[in-house]
Amino acid sequence: MPNRQSPSTHPLLERSDEELARESRAGSLLAFETVVSRFEPRLMAFLLPRCVNRDDAEDALQQTFLAVWRCLHQYDPERPFAPWVFTIAARIVIKTQQRDRRRTARERSVANDDHENDSSEFNAERDNNIWMHAARVLTNDAYTALWLRYAENMEPQHIGPAIGKRPGAVRVLLHRARQRLASTLPASMTMTSPLQETSP
Amino acid sequence: MNYESSKHETSQLTPLERRLESDADRLTGATDPMRVKRIMEAVGSMDETRNHSVAPSTRPAVIGRIGKFAPLAIAAAFALVAAPIIYIAVTAQRATPQQSPQQQAAAIRSAFMAFENVRLPDLPPQAKQSFTKALEMASPEGMRAQTQSLLQDGRRIAEHFLIPIPPQLLPKDKNAAPEEIEAPPQTGMAAPPTSASSAA
Numbered sequence: 302m303p304n305r306q307s308p309s310t311h312p313l314l315e316r317s318d319e320e321l322a323r324e325s326r327a328g329s330l331l332a333f334e335t336v337v338s339r340f341e342p343r344l345m346a347f348l349l350p351r352c353v354n355r356d357d358a359e360d361a362l363q364q365t366f367l368a369v370w371r372c373l374h375q376y377d378p379e380r381p382f383a384p385w386v387f388t389i390a391a392r393i394v395i396k397t398q399q400r401d402r403r404r405t406a407r408e409r410s411v412a413n414d415d416h417e418n419d420s421s422e423f424n425a426e427r428d429n430n431i432w433m434h435a436a437r438v439l440t441n442d443a444y445t446a447l448w449l450r451y452a453e454n455m456e457p458q459h460i461g462p463a464i465g466k467r468p469g470a471v472r473v474l475l476h477r478a479r480q481r482l483a484s485t486l487p488a489s490m491t492m493t494s495p496l497q498e499t500s501p
Numbered sequence: 502m503n504y505e506s507s508k509h510e511t512s513q514l515t516p517l518e519r520r521l522e523s524d525a526d527r528l529t530g531a532t533d534p535m536r537v538k539r540i541m542e543a544v545g546s547m548d549e550t551r552n553h554s555v556a557p558s559t560r561p562a563v564i565g566r567i568g569k570f571a572p573l574a575i576a577a578a579f580a581l582v583a584a585p586i587i588y589i590a591v592t593a594q595r596a597t598p599q600q601s602p603q604q605q606a607a608a609i610r611s612a613f614m615a616f617e618n619v620r621l622p623d624l625p626p627q628a629k630q631s632f633t634k635a636l637e638m639a640s641p642e643g644m645r646a647q648t649q650s651l652l653q654d655g656r657r658i659a660e661h662f663l664i665p666i667p668p669q670l671l672p673k674d675k676n677a678a679p680e681e682i683e684a685p686p687q688t689g690m691a692a693p694p695t696s697a698s699s700a701a
Binding site: 330333334337338339341342343345346349350359362363366367370371430431432435447448451452479482483 | 515517518520521522524525526527528529530531532533536537539540541543544545547548
């Protein structure tokens with residue numbers, strides 16, 4: 302790669318996601334590196350609960366960024382960039398899950414061993430996290446919508462196009478996801494105050 | 502139904518929503534520079550692969566060109582070979598059940614030709630015109646309706662002039678078989694006085 306300034310000192314950091322996406326689409330690897338730096342921790346957090354182990358999550362993360370780079374010409378700069386990226390990540394997770402279903406039992410046991418070999422701190426963190434439970438009990442769309450809403454602070458009108466639903470349908474989806482989550486939350490994960498899920 | 506719970510007003514968040522936010526924050530770590538570097542290397546290598554793929558290959562240029570125009574070549578071959586065969590087959594299939602009107606038209610034509618040779622000189626001019634027109638229309642390309650009407654006209658004219666109806670013109674329907682019409686007297690044409698005008 303040609304002379305590249307360190308992204309940490311580059312004014313690109315102050316640009317919006319959409320501006321960075323536009324420059325990346327024009328071929329700027331530096332802009333794309335800024336995108337990767339910005340989205341890497343957020344996407345990793347999004348992917349971790351959905352994957353068997355950390356390695357799988359890292360694979361999915363890398364595939365996501367490769368797909369984003371490859372498909373940047375399809376991105377509409379008039380729309381928010383983050384939902385588009387998270388939708389790609391969600392689809393890659395679905396593909397990974399489909400591939401995992403085709404895995405042989407031996408491969409599955411190896412993957413589970415990998416999960417066991419993850420650091421105990423990581424596993425404890427994972428198992429006690431409500432998103433871990435959400436990934437188990439919610440559908441892909443519901444999980445993605447919930448994540449975009451509460452982790453990415455997006456409004457339903459921005460979540461809708463990302464998951465192919467109208468804003469009203471997103472609100473219903475979020476409501477049902479919260480209800481499902483509240484009703485299936487294990488006792489060990491129950492909040493200190495009793496769940497007071499707003500009645501619909 | 503209150504599907505929407507405002508994200509921006511923290512006081513209105515339910516404990517579940519607060520837990521979702523805080524757990525997402527806990528899950529989201531800091532940017533991992535090594536991971537970003539690995540991803541950018543993968544992007545770079547993907548770019549190189551892409552660039553190499555458009556570079557001249559080791560295959561002979563002719564094969565490359567053929568490969569490039571393969572879809573066009575297939576389309577052209579289809580247009581030149583397969584399409585006429587399909588057209589002929591379909592036309593033949595469609596034409597098979599419609600053979601009888603054409604045969605019928607040919608039979609009428611030959612019958613009228615016989616009339617023309619034998620009787621036409623004796624007929625009044627208007628009747629000649631009618632016969633000539635009927636001959637033109639009774640071509641094999643004539644439509645079924647025209648053929649049917651010609652058949653009726655031919656019979657009507659033949660009956661009117663007491664011309665023996667050739668077997669080709671006889672209807673296949675037994676009930677309508679005009680066997681009762683007798684042959685004209687051998688002494689000459691015994692046409693009714695108003696035959697010329699009514700025949701036209």
